[in-house]
Each structure stands twice: as C-alpha cells, then as structure tokens.
Amino acid sequence: MNTTLRTDLTVGDICAGFEFSAAEGKGLYGWSGKLTIQPEYQRHYLYAERGGSRERAVVESVLRGYPIGLLYFNRVGDAYEVLDGQQRITSLGRFTKELFPVEDAQGNLHYFESLSAVQREKFLSTPLTIYICAGTEDEIKSWYKTINIAGLALNRQEISNAIYSGPFVTAAKKIFSNSLSPRLHLWRNYVRGDVKRQEILRTALEWVVKSSDDSAVETYMSAHRNDGDASELETYFERVIDWAQKTFPHVHDDMCGLDWGRLYETYHEKIFDVAELAAQVDKLYADDAVTDKRGIFEYVLSGGELTKLLHVRYFELSTIKTVYSRQTREAELAGKSNCPMCAAGKGSNAKRIWKRNDMDADHVTAWSAGGETSAANCQMLCRHHNRLKGNA
Numbered sequence: 331m332n333t334t335l336r337t338d339l340t341v342g343d344i345c346a347g348f349e350f351s352a353a354e355g356k357g358l359y360g361w362s363g364k365l366t367i368q369p370e371y372q373r374h375y376l377y378a379e380r381g382g383s384r385e386r387a388v389v390e391s392v393l394r395g396y397p398i399g400l401l402y403f404n405r406v407g408d409a410y411e412v413l414d415g416q417q418r419i420t421s422l423g424r425f426t427k428e429l430f431p432v433e434d435a436q437g438n439l440h441y442f443e444s445l446s447a448v449q450r451e452k453f454l455s456t457p458l459t460i461y462i463c464a465g466t467e468d469e470i471k472s473w474y475k476t477i478n479i480a481g482l483a484l485n486r487q488e489i490s491n492a493i494y495s496g497p498f499v500t501a502a503k504k505i506f507s508n509s510l511s512p513r514l515h516l517w518r519n520y521v522r523g524d525v526k527r528q529e530i531l532r533t534a535l536e537w538v539v540k541s542s543d544d545s546a547v548e549t550y551m552s553a554h555r556n557d558g559d560a561s562e563l564e565t566y567f568e569r570v571i572d573w574a575q576k577t578f579p580h581v582h583d584d585m586c587g588l589d590w591g592r593l594y595e596t597y598h599e600k601i602f603d604v605a606e607l608a609a610q611v612d613k614l615y616a617d618d619a620v621t622d623k624r625g626i627f628e629y630v631l632s633g634g635e636l637t638k639l640l641h642v643r644y645f646e647l648s649t650i651k652t653v654y655s656r657q658t659r660e661a662e663l664a665g666k667s668n669c670p671m672c673a674a675g676k677g678s679n680a681k682r683i684w685k686r687n688d689m690d691a692d693h694v695t696a697w698s699a700g701g702e703t704s705a706a707n708c709q710m711l712c713r714h715h716n717r718l719k720g721n722a
C-alpha cells in the first residue's frame with residue numbers, strides 16, 4: 331500500500347465546492363468536487379445532532395490555531411474518499427456555508443461571513459494534515475482498523491460498511507439503519523443497539539451468517555457487495571423475528587438482545603404449545619431461585635434441559651452448615667459415611683466422614699423437577715457423587 335502525507339492542503343482547499351445535504355444530514359463533496367466527504371455508506375452527521383457543540387469545537391480549534399488531528403483519505407482513481415475525518419470536514423464546510431455560528435472569547439456568536447476579513451483568511455489558509463492511501467482492499471482494511479481518532483471511534487460495523495461500500499450496503503442501510511422504519515418498534519423488542527450506529531444491521535448480518543465473527547460478516551458483505559438489494563438478509567431477519575414473536579407473543583424486556591438467530595436455527599423445527607410455553611415463562615419469572623431471567627426463554631425452548639442457563643440460586647451457607655452437621659451426626663451414630671451415596675456403596679469410602687469443604691449441597695428433588703432451594707430439600711454429597719448426580 332502506498333501512503334502519502336500531505337500538508338499543503340488548507341481548510342479553504344478542502345471546503346471549496348463543499349456541498350451539504352440537509353435532507354440526508356451529511357456532507358457530500360469538497361476539494362472542488364474531487365473529494366467525496368461522506369459517501370452514502372458512512373455515518374449520519376452525528377456532530378450536529380449532539381447539540382452542535384462538537385462541530386463548533388472543530389471550528390473554534392481552527393480559529394485558535396489548535397490542531398484538529400489527522401485526516402485520512404482513500405484515493406480511488408483520480409478522486410478521493412474520506413476514510414476518517416468526514417465529521418470534522420463536514421463541520422468546517424458547514425461553517426463556511428453559514429449553517430451555524432461559533433462563539434468568541436466574549437461569548438458573542440459569529441457566522442462565517444461576520445468574522446473579520448483577517449479571521450476568515452486565517453481560517454481558510456489553515457493547513458490540514460492528511461494521509462492519502464491507495465492500496466488493495468485488505469491493506470486499506472487493516473490500516474483503517476487501526477485508525478482511532480477524534481473521539482467518535484467507528485464501531486466494527488461502521489468500518490465494514492466503509493470497506494465494503496456499494497449497492498448492497500446502501501440497500502441494507504435503507505432497511506436496517508433507517509430510524510423512521512415502521513418495523514423498528516417491533517424489532518426493538520428483540521434486537522439491542524443503535525440504529526444509526528449500524529447495530530441492527532450488524533445483528534441482521536450475524537444472524538444470516540450464523541456467526542458473530544467479523545470475518546464471517548465481512549465474507550458475506552464482500553460476496554454480496556454488488557448486489558442491488560439486500561433481500562436475502564431482510565427475509566432471513568424477518569423470519570427470525572416472526573418466529574420469536576409467534577413463539578413468545580408476550581414481550582418481556584429480557585428478550586431484547588438474545589441471540590434469536592441461533593435460537594431460531596436450533597429450535598424452529600420443534601413444535602411448541604405456545605400457551606404452555608407462556609405459562610412456564612410466567613412461573614419461572616415468579617421463581618426467586620432463578621437468578622438469570624434472560625435464560626428463561628432458551629430454557630423452556632430446550633424442554634427444561636438447559637438448567638444452567640437459569641443460574642439457579644445455590645443454597646445459603648447457613649443451610650449448608652445446618653444440613654452438614656445434622657447429616658454428619660447421624661452418620662457417625664450409624665457408623666456410615668456422611669455422604670449418603672458413599673454410605674450406600676461397598677467401597678472404601680462407605681464409612682468415610684467427609685469434611686464440609688469436600689462436599690457440595692445438592693437438591694434432593696431436582697430444582698428442575700419442582701424441588702425447592704431450602705434446608706428440607708438439601709443434602710450434602712461428596713464432590714464425586716454430586717458431580718455424578720449432575721443436576722441442580
């Protein structure tokens with residue numbers, strides 16, 4: 331990869347011919363048309379949304395002679411795209427277009443045209459520090475991933491969108507990165523994340539590739555890069571959501587952010603009695619021993635197999651001490667091991683008295699079979715036999 335550092339370009343050069351789309355909330359072109367500032371695959375204009383303080387800070391930095399950091403451009407033929415710095419450039423361009431004012435030391439607001447001629451000239455002639463790179467996709471990718479400046483670091487999906495820009499990303503963003511989508515309200519019951527930061531799109535991609543690895547997501551994006559639509563992605567995502575909604579019609583907050591793609595793949599061919607599932611969910615929600623309510627949904631889908639997902643509460647230490655001394659006293663009187671399973675055997679441990687720390691508390695009637703987490707349903711087993719029994 332070939333990288334060139336340029337320090338000869340000024341704010342005025344880059345802002346020449348600046349175009350901003352108010353409808354889309356993004357800067358479009360600069361550097362007299364040679365530079366695509368914020369290609370459609372890039373982020374929405376976050377600086378202005380955050381009350382404008384960031385974009386003011388960028389302009390005020392330039393006016394005061396402070397550096398605004400490195401900018402990174404990618405050369406594509408004779409044109410350039412901003413890899414990083416689009417928000418700073420858009421701030422500078424918007425200021426020259428009179429779209430917002432800055433504050434001087436006395437607290438007075440000034441639009442660009444109301445600055446003195448000297449200040450305007452100083453602003454426009456400020457040199458920028460720009461790295462321009464040209465290379466293969468892989469080279470740009472690994473280089474781009476190391477860029478982390480300006481306080482608004484790109485997340486991994488924003489980076490992937492930039493690297494695999496094209497018709498597919500454009501189409502996918504129309505579906506998954508559209509905060510006005512009427513479907514979003516429903517999706518939010520199941521998917522966590524910020525629409526504008528591409529987090530719903532990321533989830534959709536992870537589901538369709540059945541993996542959360544960056545490499546799997548990127549392989550898919552690369553393969554579909556030039557697709558004119560994202561219909562496979564959309565159809566699969568809708569199918570998963572539809573299944574989740576039909577399986578658990580009552581929405582719980584804990585459903586949001588579960589790996590519904592994996593749950594769909596694992597369980598969608600099973601036939602469920604939806605009313606029965608709902609009754610089980612309600613019962614588990616009411617059970618204090620279930621400390622991880624998020625595990626309830628897969629637990630009931632698994633037919634009660636995956637008890638570990640619920641993180642069922644262990645016995646209190648006071649209960650353990652009580653049960654241990656009672657059991658040990660009785661065992662000593664009977665001349666048997668204080669582990670009832672050892673005592674029932676004929677091995678060398680049949681008469682062994684275990685120390686408390688060498689034993690584990692066990693539910694006599696398994697929790698999953700309705701057994702309570704109380705002293706009445708607690709027995710101490712040696713480690714070996716507790717593991718052998720193997721349930722909660």
Ligand SMILES: [Zn+2]
Binds near residue numbers: 712
């Ligand atoms: Zn034992």
